[in-house]
Amino acid sequence: MKFFLDSANLQEIEEAISWGVISGITTNPTLVSKETGSFNELVKEICRLLQDKPVSVEVLSTTSGGMVEEAGRLAALAENIVIKIPMGAEGLKAVYRLSHEGKKVPCNVTLVFSANQALLASRAGAAYVSPFVGRIDDISWDGVGLVKEITNIFTCHKLDTYVIAASIRHPVHVEQVAVAGAHVATVPFAVLQQMSRHPLTDLGIERFLADWEKTRRNEII
16 A cells, blocks of 8 residues: 655645655645645645655646536646646546546546445546545545455456555554555654654663663773
8 A cells, every 4th residue: 555645735745755655745725725826836835855756736627618628727737747637527527638638647536425426426427525524524435445445346347547545644554454455545744743643662772772771881890
């Protein structure tokens, strides 16, 4: 399973890239709204930092024609842009056009909450589908179970659309979607940090250093 960082913050992105574990970036209007400066320049800089790795940028239009037009402008910003399209009839129309007409543009269908939606998105031509694990859990459904269901369907029918487990709330979600077969987990930077830590790791380092200091003191004496 690959890791995408769910962020539009350049400092977070640069730090995560330096770990050598990030294979892409996902953004959304909420994340972008927290940043300052020009939207276009921000997107270009994120794409530059990721080099040839995918960067998902979401459209704001609500009609298929508007989505396609907006997608064209966004795709022109960098070669590694992936267009995030909201699930729905208009979104499916846009995905089909973007993935089949002219210069094909990869699409990430977002706000997926059922296997039927994921299957429709894949058949329309989506490169990625993003089921929202945390938001499904919020309404007492099984977000991880949905990821497993989608990946099983895609495997059974040999569909080449990647499943991105989105709306990841904590490290346990990451473990669970990995077991469920997700191709990608897109995680906030805070969750990525939590994944790298363990209290026993911290304690082990403290003990090793303490033992080393004792050895050094004995040598000096």
